[in-house]
Amino acid sequence: MSISQNSRRQFITQTAATASALAFPLIAGAQPKTVKVGVLHPVTGALAYSGQQCREGALMAIEDINKAGGIKSLGGAKIEALLGDAQSSPQAGSAEIEKMNEAGVCAVVGAFASAICLATTQAAAKYNLPHIVDVGVADQIVERGLKNTFRFGPGYRKCAEVAVANLHVLNTAAGKPAKTVMIIHEESLFGTGTANLLARELPGYGYEVKEIIKHANPTRDFNNIVLRMKAINPDIVIPANYYNEYALLVRTMQQQKVTPKAIFSVLGGAASSYKFVKEFPDAANGIIDCNHWFNPKDKRSLELKKRAEAKGLFFSYELFMTYTSMRLLADAIDHAKSTDRAAIIDALNKSTFSDHIMPYGPTKFVNGQNQGAQPLMTQVYKNDIKVIIPRDYREIDPLFPLKA
């Protein structure tokens, strides 16, 4: 009971703080009305780091939108964020949706993890409350016919297909040194779903999946898993998990001196993370990831990266995915010329939003999924993260296999 009380208090104070922060510069003159938007993420619990990164991204977007004159079609109305904490659990996420609905938000952006998004989109659907999914890669999220749900980024099926096809391209170009694969995934919807997709795709390209190992969140000892890895000695290790476990897994591999031909992540929690590269440069070097990534050729993405870094933040996928999702929502509200929920849903369905830093092209939603959304392949190279595939966005040539 005290958990929910605590979070309610937190919710109110945070909301009040944000509201006053946003309202402060507008003391003089007639104030245009504000547009209330729910920003819901797991900012405490096992997923706290990712959730906080998402929230920062949303707040940066709101700051930019308001600075640039707010929602123009509503007379420059400013966006006001109602912050929610999903506490890394689907139930807490749904409860926050109820509160946000009561508070009269016109839309919600969130909620990072697939399992949480699955619950929050459904809770929001009851109130026809538009819900933009910022990360949540499980395809079930957009496949249940919920009219209120829109996902800007790619789902895990798309990511797994792109990853396996590209692995094959890399392996073929290198003379097919890799034949066996081991998959290590976290136990919730995201990891299990991704692992199942990979296990289905890989044999078609002639790879043998030696073993699939599931682990809990949090797991703090990967020694047994890495010992099994040592015994199986796979050519390629594919992790699909969140930041903490990903980092610990790769560090344990380093401790136990396990060096596969490639660590090839699919939506790896730390694989294309500047935080991981900075904290554990040796462990990170050479890791390939198929993940959400910004268009490196777009100058604005580098500017945004600099701004995030100036705030002491890492420019992680959570941050720029939620940043872009919030801008997508603002664009839709602008086109809807209203804060009416049905009007916003209609505007999202017709959205051609293209003023963004992602390599997706103009937005086009079909059944809530942005059709142009695609992951990029990155590799950690000299303490930086560089795009290797596709060619249009390539910054460096891929290094595959890694030298032991």
Place this chain on the structure above:
Amino acid sequence: MIDLGIVFSSVLNGLTTGAVYALIALGLTLIYGVLHIINFAHGASLMLALYAVYVLKQHWGIDPYLALPLVVPGMFALGYALQRLIINRASHGKDENILLVTLGLSIVMENAALLFFKSDTRTIDTAYTLTTIAIGPAMIALPKLVAFAGALLVSGALLLIVGKTDLGRAIRAVAREKQGAKLMGINVDHVYAMSFGIGLSCLGAAACFLLPAYYVNPQVGSGFVLVAFTVVVLGGMGSFGGALVGGLLVGVVESLGGLFLGESLGQIGIFVIFIGVLLFRPQGLFGAKV
């Protein structure tokens, strides 16, 4: 399929984890096995000790191992005060009351931690977190080896205290015959509180050894308390040697279970052994009666 070197690594890994289980179980066996106080707040107390180590490291830069002289007496004081001021007063000497009081304490502690630290999982980073040492074919993380050695040392010290000192004799006397001990002039309340304090200071030591390779969140204790009760019963109620061997055994069984059956099923072996012991040797492996 799995070669011996890997099994050896897994056993070593289990032994190092088991040493920490043993340390936690030693504190519990003193409180539960000897004094028959069922301390449901044991896990929550461990969690508090872990937070103490965390705060000392993050805010004052005190290395977890150097924090031992602060955390161990601190936990002792907490234990002494808890028993003297709360558990003893509220329970009126009835076991079922003690059960409820310690359960209540654990709820208060966990929610206080939630209030102050939120539900985030926190870790500390030390220079030696990633250091490994090769023992034959196995690579063992340095903090785990330190924890292993430290747990053995603390267990030795505890055995000495209980076996050789006046306090130890008093504890054993109170455990065997409370009325008689009182008649002999032993201050029973004081002895209870001292035992409780010593039990919690074991947790303080465990926390210092644990955190460099582990994490802390408000629920962290619950995972340990179940294992600790298992170890105490497995080793034999009130048997210190039993707690030590039981802890190591549980660690190894868990590790090998994880290796052969997968992470999710890893703990199954512990409970199979536990049920087996209850069926065939209910007094525990070392069944020493105090």
